[in-house]
Amino acid sequence: MENIQSREPWNKGKLVSQKPPLKLKDVWGIRIHLQLGSRVRDLAMFNLAIDSKLRGCDLLNLRVRDVVHGNQIQPRAIVVQKKTQRPVQFELTERTRNAIAAWIVKANLKSEQYLFPSQLRNSPHISTRQYARIVDRWGSSIGLDPAVYGTHTMHRTKATLIYRRTKNLRAVQLLLGHTKLESTVRYLGIEVDDALEISEQTEI
Numbered sequence: 001m002e003n004i005q006s007r008e009p010w011n012k013g014k015l016v017s018q019k020p021p022l023k024l025k026d027v028w029g030i031r032i033h034l035q036l037g038s039r040v041r042d043l044a045m046f047n048l049a050i051d052s053k054l055r056g057c058d059l060l061n062l063r064v065r066d067v068v069h070g071n072q073i074q075p076r077a078i079v080v081q082k083k084t085q086r087p088v089q090f091e092l093t094e095r096t097r098n099a100i101a102a103w104i105v106k107a108n109l110k111s112e113q114y115l116f117p118s119q120l121r122n123s124p125h126i127s128t129r130q131y132a133r134i135v136d137r138w139g140s141s142i143g144l145d146p147a148v149y150g151t152h153t154m155h156r157t158k159a160t161l162i163y164r165r166t167k168n169l170r171a172v173q174l175l176l177g178h179t180k181l182e183s184t185v186r187y188l189g190i191e192v193d194d195a196l197e198i199s200e201q202t203e204i
Helices: 024-036 040-052 056-060 094-107 128-141 151-166 169-176 181-188 192-200
Strands: 076-080 087-091
Touching: 024 040, 024 128, 040 056, 040 087, 040 094, 040 128, 040 151, 056 128, 056 151, 087 169, 128 151, 151 169, 151 181, 169 181
Parallel strands: none
Antiparallel strands: 076 087
């Protein structure tokens, strides 16, 4: 019988905490790399992942009609999250709208099609596993360790930047579709120092 004490922990040598968000310089580094490489699909996917703050499964489930009305990419969109079954609204910046428009034209996508269709017959859109590999390539292109950064990084990046700039937890909570503020606090990894800094800036 195997000695239980001799077993190594399943997570030995692995990072199991939340994936950190990208820094602003990392966002621009990846964006420029994709632009210079004429990676039209990846640029649209990257910009949309940052703006939407969606989980990978929700991002990949988007159809053209979810972001396009008529012939125009909409500045805002709303989707129902798979995990929570709650609607969440997000903005699409002009940069993202332009990237999506270029991708739709290049791929000749129709309204009912998935925004990021798969090339595999048994998958209507890019799978979460494929997306994870794509995100790894994005990070590796600017020297980031794929063991540290991942798909959840994309989910957290803009929300974290918004919080750091504004310290407005309620706004971030609404953008992420969280029902409880405590969930947003845990999600952002807010530490005591952050709370004290906010307190120091508030005079009464």
